[in-house]
Amino acid sequence: MSKERLYIFDTTLRDGEQTQGVDFSIDDKEKIALALDTLGVDYIEGGWPGANPTDTEFFQKKLKFKNSKLTAFGMTKRTGRSADNDPGISALLDSNASSICLVGKSWDFHVDVALGITNDENLENISESAKHFIKEKKEFMFDAEHFFDGYKNNPKYALSCLKAAYAQGARWIVLCDTNGGTLPHEVSKIVSEVSKQIPGKNLGIHAHNDTGNAVANTLAAILAGVRQVQGTINGLGERCGNANLMSLIPTFFLKKDFSNKFETNINPRDIKNLTQCSRLLDEILNRKPNQHLPYVGAAAFSHKGGLHVSAVQKDPKTYEHINPEEVGNTRNIVVSDQAGKSNIISRLKTIGVNIKENDPKIKKLLEEVKDREFIGYSYDGADASFELLARRIVGEIPRYISISEYDVSVKKNATGKIISTAKAQLEVDGEKIVCEGEGNGPVNALDNAIRNNIDRLAKYSKYLKDLKLVDYKVRILNTGTEAVTRVSIESTDAKGKNWFTIGVSTNIIDASFKALVDSLDYKLFKDNAPASS
Ligand SMILES: [Zn+2]
Numbered sequence: 001m002s003k004e005r006l007y008i009f010d011t012t013l014r015d016g017e018q019t020q021g022v023d024f025s026i027d028d029k030e031k032i033a034l035a036l037d038t039l040g041v042d043y044i045e046g047g048w049p050g051a052n053p054t055d056t057e058f059f060q061k062k063l064k065f066k067n068s069k070l071t072a073f074g075m076t077k078r079t080g081r082s083a084d085n086d087p088g089i090s091a092l093l094d095s096n097a098s099s100i101c102l103v104g105k106s107w108d109f110h111v112d113v114a115l116g117i118t119n120d121e122n123l124e125n126i127s128e129s130a131k132h133f134i135k136e137k138k139e140f141m142f143d144a145e146h147f148f149d150g151y152k153n154n155p156k157y158a159l160s161c162l163k164a165a166y167a168q169g170a171r172w173i174v175l176c177d178t179n180g181g182t183l184p185h186e187v188s189k190i191v192s193e194v195s196k197q198i199p200g201k202n203l204g205i206h207a208h209n210d211t212g213n214a215v216a217n218t219l220a221a222i223l224a225g226v227r228q229v230q231g232t233i234n235g236l237g238e239r240c241g242n243a244n245l246m247s248l249i250p251t252f253f254l255k256k257d258f259s260n261k262f263e264t265n266i267n268p269r270d271i272k273n274l275t276q277c278s279r280l281l282d283e284i285l286n287r288k289p290n291q292h293l294p295y296v297g298a299a300a301f302s303h304k305g306g307l308h309v310s311a312v313q314k315d316p317k318t319y320e321h322i323n324p325e326e327v328g329n330t331r332n333i334v335v336s337d338q339a340g341k342s343n344i345i346s347r348l349k350t351i352g353v354n355i356k357e358n359d360p361k362i363k364k365l366l367e368e369v370k371d372r373e374f375i376g377y378s379y380d381g382a383d384a385s386f387e388l389l390a391r392r393i394v395g396e397i398p399r400y401i402s403i404s405e406y407d408v409s410v411k412k413n414a415t416g417k418i419i420s421t422a423k424a425q426l427e428v429d430g431e432k433i434v435c436e437g438e439g440n441g442p443v444n445a446l447d448n449a450i451r452n453n454i455d456r457l458a459k460y461s462k463y464l465k466d467l468k469l470v471d472y473k474v475r476i477l478n479t480g481t482e483a484v485t486r487v488s489i490e491s492t493d494a495k496g497k498n499w500f501t502i503g504v505s506t507n508i509i510d511a512s513f514k515a516l517v518d519s520l521d522y523k524l525f526k527d528n529a530p531a532s533s
Protein backbone atom coordinates (compact mmCIF):
# COMPACT_ATOMS: atom_id res chain seq x y z
CA MET A 1 0.00 0.00 0.00
CA SER A 2 1.50 3.31 -0.98
CA LYS A 3 1.87 5.89 1.74
CA GLU A 4 0.56 9.43 1.67
CA ARG A 5 3.04 12.26 1.67
CA LEU A 6 3.24 14.71 4.58
CA TYR A 7 5.00 18.01 3.92
CA ILE A 8 6.98 19.65 6.70
CA PHE A 9 7.17 23.43 6.88
CA ASP A 10 9.58 24.97 9.37
CA THR A 11 8.97 28.51 10.56
CA THR A 12 11.70 28.83 13.23
CA LEU A 13 13.29 31.70 11.31
CA ARG A 14 10.03 33.62 10.91
CA ASP A 15 7.40 32.77 13.56
CA GLY A 16 10.09 31.47 15.96
CA GLU A 17 11.87 34.77 15.69
CA GLN A 18 8.75 36.56 16.98
CA THR A 19 9.68 35.24 20.42
CA GLN A 20 10.64 37.72 23.09
CA GLY A 21 14.43 37.82 23.40
CA VAL A 22 15.09 36.08 20.08
CA ASP A 23 16.89 38.03 17.39
CA PHE A 24 18.75 35.92 14.85
CA SER A 25 21.73 37.32 12.97
CA ILE A 26 22.11 36.43 9.29
CA ASP A 27 24.80 33.98 10.28
CA ASP A 28 22.46 32.32 12.84
CA LYS A 29 19.74 32.09 10.20
CA GLU A 30 22.11 30.45 7.77
CA LYS A 31 23.24 27.85 10.34
CA ILE A 32 19.66 26.96 11.27
CA ALA A 33 18.53 26.83 7.64
CA LEU A 34 21.39 24.52 6.68
CA ALA A 35 20.59 22.18 9.59
CA LEU A 36 16.94 22.07 8.49
CA ASP A 37 17.90 21.42 4.88
CA THR A 38 20.22 18.60 5.96
CA LEU A 39 17.39 17.14 8.02
CA GLY A 40 15.18 17.28 4.91
CA VAL A 41 12.21 19.52 5.75
CA ASP A 42 10.22 20.57 2.65
CA TYR A 43 9.92 24.28 3.35
CA ILE A 44 12.07 26.70 5.31
CA GLU A 45 10.32 29.99 5.98
CA GLY A 46 13.30 32.33 6.03
CA GLY A 47 11.59 35.51 7.19
CA TRP A 48 9.78 38.54 5.88
CA PRO A 49 11.86 40.21 3.17
CA GLY A 50 11.11 43.90 2.92
CA ALA A 51 9.94 44.09 6.53
CA ASN A 52 13.41 44.22 8.07
CA PRO A 53 16.95 44.52 6.71
CA THR A 54 18.22 41.20 8.18
CA ASP A 55 15.49 39.23 6.43
CA THR A 56 15.96 41.10 3.14
CA GLU A 57 19.70 40.40 3.24
CA PHE A 58 19.16 36.76 4.23
CA PHE A 59 17.14 36.16 1.07
CA GLN A 60 19.74 38.00 -1.01
CA LYS A 61 22.30 35.38 0.00
CA LYS A 62 20.50 32.95 -2.35
CA LEU A 63 21.49 29.91 -0.30
CA LYS A 64 21.41 26.65 -2.20
CA PHE A 65 19.47 23.88 -0.51
CA LYS A 66 19.52 20.17 -1.26
CA ASN A 67 16.08 19.34 0.07
CA SER A 68 14.17 22.41 1.10
CA LYS A 69 12.40 25.27 -0.63
CA LEU A 70 13.16 28.68 0.80
CA THR A 71 9.87 30.40 1.50
CA ALA A 72 9.27 34.11 1.94
CA PHE A 73 6.57 35.35 4.28
CA GLY A 74 4.45 38.44 3.73
CA MET A 75 1.01 39.93 3.96
CA THR A 76 -1.87 40.11 1.47
CA LYS A 77 -1.98 43.32 -0.54
CA ARG A 78 -3.32 46.45 1.01
CA THR A 79 -6.82 47.73 0.34
CA GLY A 80 -6.97 50.44 -2.30
CA ARG A 81 -3.80 49.34 -4.11
CA SER A 82 -3.29 46.80 -6.83
CA ALA A 83 -0.98 43.88 -6.11
CA ASP A 84 1.39 45.25 -8.82
CA ASN A 85 1.60 48.46 -6.93
CA ASP A 86 2.07 47.19 -3.38
CA PRO A 87 5.66 47.59 -2.12
CA GLY A 88 5.25 44.68 0.33
CA ILE A 89 4.32 42.34 -2.52
CA SER A 90 7.18 43.63 -4.72
CA ALA A 91 9.70 42.96 -1.95
CA LEU A 92 8.57 39.32 -1.87
CA LEU A 93 9.02 38.95 -5.62
CA ASP A 94 12.45 40.59 -5.38
CA SER A 95 13.48 38.09 -2.70
CA ASN A 96 13.84 35.32 -5.32
CA ALA A 97 12.16 32.86 -2.96
CA SER A 98 10.58 29.98 -4.89
CA SER A 99 7.56 29.79 -2.64
CA ILE A 100 5.54 32.51 -0.99
CA CYS A 101 3.44 32.29 2.14
CA LEU A 102 1.04 35.19 2.58
CA VAL A 103 -0.87 35.78 5.76
CA GLY A 104 -4.38 37.16 5.57
CA LYS A 105 -7.42 37.47 7.76
CA SER A 106 -10.13 34.83 7.93
CA TRP A 107 -11.97 35.99 11.08
CA ASP A 108 -14.56 38.67 10.30
CA PHE A 109 -14.04 40.18 13.77
CA HIS A 110 -10.39 40.89 12.87
CA VAL A 111 -11.26 42.23 9.42
CA ASP A 112 -13.45 44.79 11.13
CA VAL A 113 -11.43 45.56 14.28
CA ALA A 114 -7.80 45.19 13.14
CA LEU A 115 -8.03 46.18 9.46
CA GLY A 116 -11.13 48.37 9.50
CA ILE A 117 -12.12 47.23 6.02
CA THR A 118 -15.18 45.42 4.72
CA ASN A 119 -15.42 41.64 4.46
CA ASP A 120 -15.53 41.90 0.66
CA GLU A 121 -12.44 44.10 0.54
CA ASN A 122 -10.56 41.46 2.55
CA LEU A 123 -11.67 38.71 0.14
CA GLU A 124 -10.48 40.80 -2.79
CA ASN A 125 -7.08 41.35 -1.12
CA ILE A 126 -6.68 37.59 -0.71
CA SER A 127 -7.71 36.62 -4.21
CA GLU A 128 -5.80 39.43 -5.97
CA SER A 129 -2.63 38.62 -4.04
CA ALA A 130 -2.91 34.92 -4.83
CA LYS A 131 -3.55 35.66 -8.50
CA HIS A 132 -0.50 37.93 -8.68
CA PHE A 133 2.00 35.40 -7.32
CA ILE A 134 0.57 32.52 -9.32
CA LYS A 135 0.87 34.62 -12.49
CA GLU A 136 4.53 35.17 -11.49
CA LYS A 137 4.93 31.36 -11.30
CA LYS A 138 5.51 31.21 -7.57
CA GLU A 139 4.31 28.35 -5.41
CA PHE A 140 1.67 30.13 -3.35
CA MET A 141 0.41 29.44 0.17
CA PHE A 142 -2.27 31.29 2.04
CA ASP A 143 -1.84 31.43 5.82
CA ALA A 144 -5.40 31.86 7.09
CA GLU A 145 -4.75 33.76 10.28
CA HIS A 146 -7.15 33.09 13.19
CA PHE A 147 -8.91 30.51 11.03
CA PHE A 148 -10.28 28.37 13.87
CA ASP A 149 -11.64 31.35 15.82
CA GLY A 150 -13.02 32.76 12.58
CA TYR A 151 -14.70 29.48 11.73
CA LYS A 152 -16.31 29.25 15.17
CA ASN A 153 -17.64 32.79 14.80
CA ASN A 154 -18.69 32.80 11.14
CA PRO A 155 -17.96 29.55 9.30
CA LYS A 156 -19.31 30.76 5.99
CA TYR A 157 -17.05 33.80 5.87
CA ALA A 158 -13.97 31.94 7.14
CA LEU A 159 -14.43 29.35 4.37
CA SER A 160 -14.92 32.05 1.75
CA CYS A 161 -11.48 33.47 2.68
CA LEU A 162 -9.89 30.07 2.06
CA LYS A 163 -11.74 29.66 -1.22
CA ALA A 164 -10.67 33.13 -2.39
CA ALA A 165 -7.06 31.89 -2.41
CA TYR A 166 -7.76 28.29 -3.46
CA ALA A 167 -9.84 29.34 -6.48
CA GLN A 168 -6.81 31.24 -7.83
CA GLY A 169 -4.63 28.12 -7.65
CA ALA A 170 -2.97 28.33 -4.23
CA ARG A 171 -0.92 25.19 -3.60
CA TRP A 172 -1.56 25.30 0.14
CA ILE A 173 -4.24 26.75 2.38
CA VAL A 174 -2.86 26.80 5.90
CA LEU A 175 -5.34 26.73 8.77
CA CYS A 176 -3.86 28.76 11.63
CA ASP A 177 -4.78 28.57 15.28
CA THR A 178 -3.18 31.94 15.85
CA ASN A 179 -4.40 32.52 19.40
CA GLY A 180 -3.71 28.89 20.24
CA GLY A 181 -6.94 28.34 22.17
CA THR A 182 -8.48 25.58 20.05
CA LEU A 183 -8.59 22.03 21.44
CA PRO A 184 -7.87 18.77 19.58
CA HIS A 185 -11.51 17.63 19.29
CA GLU A 186 -12.45 21.02 17.79
CA VAL A 187 -9.56 20.83 15.33
CA SER A 188 -10.74 17.34 14.23
CA LYS A 189 -14.27 18.52 13.69
CA ILE A 190 -13.42 21.78 11.88
CA VAL A 191 -10.73 20.24 9.63
CA SER A 192 -13.13 17.43 8.65
CA GLU A 193 -15.70 20.04 7.62
CA VAL A 194 -13.16 22.18 5.73
CA SER A 195 -11.77 19.19 3.85
CA LYS A 196 -15.20 18.64 2.28
CA GLN A 197 -14.70 21.98 0.49
CA ILE A 198 -10.92 22.03 -0.05
CA PRO A 199 -9.02 18.75 -0.46
CA GLY A 200 -6.80 17.72 2.45
CA LYS A 201 -3.82 17.44 0.09
CA ASN A 202 -3.98 21.24 -0.19
CA LEU A 203 -4.46 21.95 3.52
CA GLY A 204 -1.88 22.81 6.16
CA ILE A 205 -1.99 23.29 9.93
CA HIS A 206 -0.25 26.00 11.96
CA ALA A 207 -0.89 25.52 15.68
CA HIS A 208 0.16 27.61 18.65
CA ASN A 209 0.67 26.07 22.05
CA ASP A 210 -1.43 28.25 24.35
CA THR A 211 -3.31 25.29 25.81
CA GLY A 212 -0.29 22.98 25.64
CA ASN A 213 -1.92 21.21 22.68
CA ALA A 214 -0.03 22.46 19.62
CA VAL A 215 1.43 19.03 18.87
CA ALA A 216 -1.87 17.26 19.69
CA ASN A 217 -3.79 19.72 17.48
CA THR A 218 -1.38 19.13 14.63
CA LEU A 219 -1.76 15.35 14.89
CA ALA A 220 -5.56 15.73 15.06
CA ALA A 221 -5.48 17.91 11.93
CA ILE A 222 -3.41 15.33 10.03
CA LEU A 223 -5.79 12.53 10.99
CA ALA A 224 -8.65 14.73 9.80
CA GLY A 225 -6.99 15.33 6.44
CA VAL A 226 -4.33 18.06 6.31
CA ARG A 227 -1.03 17.19 4.65
CA GLN A 228 1.21 20.16 5.44
CA VAL A 229 2.52 20.57 8.96
CA GLN A 230 3.97 23.82 10.24
CA GLY A 231 6.10 24.17 13.35
CA THR A 232 9.45 25.21 14.77
CA ILE A 233 12.54 23.63 16.29
CA ASN A 234 11.88 23.03 20.02
CA GLY A 235 8.49 24.73 19.63
CA LEU A 236 10.17 28.14 19.64
CA GLY A 237 7.55 30.85 19.30
CA GLU A 238 5.88 33.78 20.98
CA ARG A 239 3.87 33.28 24.19
CA CYS A 240 3.73 29.50 24.73
CA GLY A 241 5.35 28.63 21.43
CA ASN A 242 4.48 26.91 18.15
CA ALA A 243 3.99 23.22 17.43
CA ASN A 244 7.29 21.50 18.19
CA LEU A 245 8.72 19.78 15.11
CA MET A 246 11.17 17.93 17.36
CA SER A 247 8.13 16.10 18.79
CA LEU A 248 6.16 15.81 15.56
CA ILE A 249 8.87 14.45 13.28
CA PRO A 250 9.79 11.46 15.48
CA THR A 251 6.09 10.76 15.96
CA PHE A 252 5.65 10.47 12.17
CA PHE A 253 8.43 7.89 12.05
CA LEU A 254 8.12 5.98 15.30
CA LYS A 255 4.40 5.76 16.01
CA LYS A 256 2.73 3.23 13.78
CA ASP A 257 -0.60 5.00 13.20
CA PHE A 258 1.48 7.65 11.44
CA SER A 259 4.43 5.66 10.09
CA ASN A 260 2.15 3.06 8.43
CA LYS A 261 0.15 5.71 6.68
CA PHE A 262 2.52 8.57 5.91
CA GLU A 263 5.93 9.33 4.52
CA THR A 264 7.93 12.56 4.50
CA ASN A 265 10.93 13.89 2.62
CA ILE A 266 13.12 13.14 5.64
CA ASN A 267 15.30 10.08 5.27
CA PRO A 268 14.47 7.69 8.15
CA ARG A 269 18.14 7.43 9.12
CA ASP A 270 18.34 11.22 9.52
CA ILE A 271 15.96 11.39 12.45
CA LYS A 272 19.07 10.46 14.44
CA ASN A 273 20.07 14.10 13.90
CA LEU A 274 17.03 15.49 15.72
CA THR A 275 18.66 15.78 19.15
CA GLN A 276 21.61 17.57 17.60
CA CYS A 277 19.29 19.90 15.68
CA SER A 278 17.41 20.73 18.89
CA ARG A 279 20.63 21.49 20.78
CA LEU A 280 21.98 23.59 17.91
CA LEU A 281 19.12 26.04 18.31
CA ASP A 282 19.75 26.34 22.07
CA GLU A 283 23.41 26.91 21.39
CA ILE A 284 22.65 29.70 18.93
CA LEU A 285 20.19 31.25 21.38
CA ASN A 286 22.71 30.76 24.20
CA ARG A 287 20.01 29.07 26.24
CA LYS A 288 20.20 26.13 28.53
CA PRO A 289 18.43 23.26 26.74
CA ASN A 290 15.10 22.23 28.23
CA GLN A 291 15.92 18.83 29.71
CA HIS A 292 12.31 17.75 29.69
CA LEU A 293 11.57 18.15 25.98
CA PRO A 294 9.90 15.02 24.59
CA TYR A 295 12.19 12.73 22.55
CA VAL A 296 15.23 15.07 22.49
CA GLY A 297 15.58 16.42 26.05
CA ALA A 298 18.46 15.24 28.23
CA ALA A 299 15.96 13.87 30.77
CA ALA A 300 13.68 12.22 28.19
CA PHE A 301 15.30 8.83 28.89
CA SER A 302 16.55 9.37 32.45
CA HIS A 303 15.84 6.77 35.09
CA LYS A 304 16.21 7.40 38.75
CA GLY A 305 14.37 5.01 41.07
CA GLY A 306 16.23 1.77 41.85
CA LEU A 307 13.34 -0.44 40.69
CA HIS A 308 12.98 1.44 37.40
CA VAL A 309 16.68 1.16 36.77
CA SER A 310 16.88 -2.59 37.33
CA ALA A 311 13.84 -3.08 35.06
CA VAL A 312 15.31 -0.83 32.34
CA GLN A 313 18.47 -2.89 32.48
CA LYS A 314 16.54 -6.10 31.93
CA ASP A 315 14.61 -4.52 29.05
CA PRO A 316 14.51 -0.78 28.30
CA LYS A 317 10.94 -1.16 26.98
CA THR A 318 9.78 -1.39 30.60
CA TYR A 319 10.11 2.40 31.04
CA GLU A 320 10.91 3.80 27.58
CA HIS A 321 8.41 4.42 24.78
CA ILE A 322 11.12 4.37 22.09
CA ASN A 323 14.81 3.55 21.90
CA PRO A 324 16.57 6.91 22.62
CA GLU A 325 19.20 6.21 19.94
CA GLU A 326 16.54 6.40 17.24
CA VAL A 327 16.40 10.19 17.73
CA GLY A 328 20.07 10.60 18.60
CA ASN A 329 19.41 10.84 22.34
CA THR A 330 20.93 8.69 25.09
CA ARG A 331 19.69 6.77 28.10
CA ASN A 332 20.73 8.37 31.35
CA ILE A 333 20.86 6.48 34.62
CA VAL A 334 20.54 9.00 37.40
CA VAL A 335 22.42 8.33 40.61
CA SER A 336 20.63 9.38 43.75
CA ASP A 337 19.95 8.54 47.33
CA GLN A 338 17.21 6.14 46.27
CA ALA A 339 19.60 4.32 44.06
CA GLY A 340 20.83 0.90 44.85
CA LYS A 341 23.83 -0.99 43.66
CA SER A 342 22.22 -1.62 40.26
CA ASN A 343 22.16 2.12 39.54
CA ILE A 344 25.81 2.52 40.34
CA ILE A 345 26.85 -0.46 38.21
CA SER A 346 24.76 0.75 35.34
CA ARG A 347 26.09 4.28 35.64
CA LEU A 348 29.65 2.97 35.70
CA LYS A 349 28.99 0.95 32.54
CA THR A 350 27.62 4.06 30.81
CA ILE A 351 30.81 6.00 31.50
CA GLY A 352 32.95 3.03 30.48
CA VAL A 353 34.38 1.97 33.84
CA ASN A 354 34.89 -1.78 33.74
CA ILE A 355 34.59 -3.24 37.19
CA LYS A 356 33.35 -6.61 38.44
CA GLU A 357 29.91 -6.55 40.04
CA ASN A 358 31.23 -7.92 43.33
CA ASP A 359 34.23 -5.56 43.53
CA PRO A 360 34.27 -3.97 47.02
CA LYS A 361 34.98 -0.60 45.37
CA ILE A 362 31.36 -0.48 44.23
CA LYS A 363 30.18 -0.60 47.83
CA LYS A 364 32.71 2.07 48.71
CA LEU A 365 31.47 4.32 45.92
CA LEU A 366 27.84 3.80 46.91
CA GLU A 367 28.62 4.73 50.50
CA GLU A 368 30.56 7.78 49.38
CA VAL A 369 27.65 8.93 47.17
CA LYS A 370 25.20 8.45 50.06
CA ASP A 371 27.44 10.30 52.51
CA ARG A 372 27.82 13.16 50.10
CA GLU A 373 24.11 13.31 49.37
CA PHE A 374 23.54 13.55 53.09
CA ILE A 375 25.60 16.74 53.27
CA GLY A 376 23.91 18.26 50.22
CA TYR A 377 25.53 16.84 47.08
CA SER A 378 23.21 15.77 44.31
CA TYR A 379 24.69 13.83 41.43
CA ASP A 380 21.44 13.80 39.44
CA GLY A 381 22.55 16.68 37.29
CA ALA A 382 26.30 16.52 37.82
CA ASP A 383 27.56 13.81 35.50
CA ALA A 384 31.14 15.00 35.40
CA SER A 385 31.51 15.24 39.18
CA PHE A 386 30.04 11.76 39.52
CA GLU A 387 32.43 10.39 36.95
CA LEU A 388 35.42 11.96 38.72
CA LEU A 389 34.30 10.60 42.08
CA ALA A 390 33.79 7.11 40.65
CA ARG A 391 37.06 7.06 38.77
CA ARG A 392 38.96 8.39 41.79
CA ILE A 393 37.66 5.53 43.90
CA VAL A 394 38.57 3.06 41.17
CA GLY A 395 41.97 4.76 40.97
CA GLU A 396 41.87 6.06 37.42
CA ILE A 397 42.23 9.82 37.91
CA PRO A 398 45.77 11.17 38.17
CA ARG A 399 46.65 14.37 39.97
CA TYR A 400 46.77 17.31 37.59
CA ILE A 401 46.91 20.88 38.86
CA SER A 402 47.01 21.28 42.65
CA ILE A 403 45.52 24.43 44.07
CA SER A 404 46.93 24.95 47.52
CA GLU A 405 45.61 28.37 48.47
CA TYR A 406 43.14 30.92 47.21
CA ASP A 407 41.92 34.29 48.30
CA VAL A 408 38.79 36.01 47.01
CA SER A 409 37.55 39.47 47.88
CA VAL A 410 34.51 41.50 46.90
CA LYS A 411 34.68 45.27 46.76
CA LYS A 412 32.23 48.03 45.90
CA ASN A 413 34.01 51.02 44.42
CA ALA A 414 33.08 54.74 44.51
CA THR A 415 30.92 54.49 41.38
CA GLY A 416 28.86 51.68 42.97
CA LYS A 417 30.36 48.95 40.80
CA ILE A 418 30.97 45.64 42.54
CA ILE A 419 34.27 44.00 41.65
CA SER A 420 35.54 40.62 42.79
CA THR A 421 39.23 39.81 42.75
CA ALA A 422 40.75 36.39 43.18
CA LYS A 423 44.23 35.10 43.78
CA ALA A 424 45.06 31.40 43.66
CA GLN A 425 48.27 29.47 44.10
CA LEU A 426 48.56 26.58 41.67
CA GLU A 427 51.15 23.88 41.38
CA VAL A 428 52.15 22.00 38.23
CA ASP A 429 55.11 19.58 38.14
CA GLY A 430 56.40 20.95 41.45
CA GLU A 431 56.38 24.55 40.25
CA LYS A 432 54.23 27.15 42.05
CA ILE A 433 52.23 29.59 39.92
CA VAL A 434 50.35 32.54 41.44
CA CYS A 435 47.31 33.57 39.39
CA GLU A 436 45.24 36.70 39.80
CA GLY A 437 41.99 37.73 38.17
CA GLU A 438 38.99 40.03 38.40
CA GLY A 439 35.36 39.38 37.66
CA ASN A 440 31.77 40.41 38.22
CA GLY A 441 31.43 37.77 40.93
CA PRO A 442 33.71 35.52 42.97
CA VAL A 443 33.45 32.49 40.66
CA ASN A 444 33.98 34.60 37.60
CA ALA A 445 37.06 36.11 39.30
CA LEU A 446 38.45 32.67 40.21
CA ASP A 447 37.75 31.42 36.72
CA ASN A 448 39.46 34.49 35.24
CA ALA A 449 42.44 34.11 37.58
CA ILE A 450 43.05 30.68 36.08
CA ARG A 451 42.07 31.67 32.56
CA ASN A 452 44.31 34.78 32.47
CA ASN A 453 47.24 32.59 33.36
CA ILE A 454 46.53 29.66 31.10
CA ASP A 455 49.78 30.20 29.20
CA ARG A 456 51.70 29.75 32.45
CA LEU A 457 50.10 26.39 33.24
CA ALA A 458 52.89 24.65 31.32
CA LYS A 459 51.75 21.34 29.82
CA TYR A 460 48.10 21.98 30.77
CA SER A 461 47.73 25.25 28.85
CA LYS A 462 46.70 23.64 25.59
CA TYR A 463 44.00 21.52 27.25
CA LEU A 464 42.30 24.37 29.07
CA LYS A 465 42.36 27.07 26.39
CA ASP A 466 38.91 26.23 25.02
CA LEU A 467 37.21 25.59 28.36
CA LYS A 468 34.24 27.89 28.92
CA LEU A 469 31.74 28.25 31.78
CA VAL A 470 28.21 28.26 30.41
CA ASP A 471 26.04 28.42 33.48
CA TYR A 472 26.40 28.80 37.22
CA LYS A 473 23.66 28.01 39.71
CA VAL A 474 23.53 28.44 43.47
CA ARG A 475 21.12 26.82 45.91
CA ILE A 476 21.02 27.28 49.63
CA LEU A 477 20.09 24.04 51.36
CA ASN A 478 19.02 23.49 54.91
CA THR A 479 20.51 20.27 56.13
CA GLY A 480 19.12 20.52 59.65
CA THR A 481 21.93 21.97 61.67
CA GLU A 482 23.27 24.58 59.28
CA ALA A 483 22.67 26.13 55.90
CA VAL A 484 24.96 24.86 53.16
CA THR A 485 25.43 26.12 49.64
CA ARG A 486 25.32 23.93 46.58
CA VAL A 487 26.90 25.29 43.42
CA SER A 488 26.45 23.71 40.00
CA ILE A 489 28.56 24.70 37.05
CA GLU A 490 27.97 23.86 33.42
CA SER A 491 31.06 23.94 31.21
CA THR A 492 31.75 23.41 27.55
CA ASP A 493 34.67 23.29 25.14
CA ALA A 494 35.41 23.57 21.44
CA LYS A 495 34.08 20.05 20.87
CA GLY A 496 30.68 21.31 22.00
CA LYS A 497 30.06 18.69 24.67
CA ASN A 498 28.75 20.18 27.91
CA TRP A 499 29.51 18.75 31.34
CA PHE A 500 28.12 19.47 34.78
CA THR A 501 30.00 19.68 38.07
CA ILE A 502 28.98 20.38 41.62
CA GLY A 503 30.44 21.69 44.88
CA VAL A 504 28.94 21.82 48.37
CA SER A 505 30.19 23.80 51.35
CA THR A 506 28.99 26.03 54.17
CA ASN A 507 30.78 28.79 52.26
CA ILE A 508 29.57 29.83 48.81
CA ILE A 509 33.06 30.58 47.52
CA ASP A 510 34.40 27.25 48.65
CA ALA A 511 31.42 25.46 47.06
CA SER A 512 32.03 27.37 43.80
CA PHE A 513 35.69 26.57 43.97
CA LYS A 514 35.07 22.82 44.32
CA ALA A 515 32.73 22.82 41.33
CA LEU A 516 35.26 24.82 39.31
CA VAL A 517 38.16 22.49 40.16
CA ASP A 518 36.03 19.47 39.17
CA SER A 519 35.32 21.17 35.86
CA LEU A 520 39.06 21.67 35.18
CA ASP A 521 39.89 18.10 36.25
CA TYR A 522 37.15 16.66 34.11
CA LYS A 523 38.34 18.56 31.06
CA LEU A 524 41.94 17.39 31.61
CA PHE A 525 40.80 13.81 32.16
CA LYS A 526 38.59 13.56 29.09
CA ASP A 527 41.32 15.09 26.92
CA ASN A 528 43.84 12.56 28.25
CA ALA A 529 46.16 15.15 29.80
CA PRO A 530 49.25 13.66 31.49
CA ALA A 531 49.57 13.56 35.29
CA SER A 532 51.51 16.20 37.16
CA SER A 533 54.89 14.91 38.26
ZN1 LIG B 1 2.10 31.69 14.18
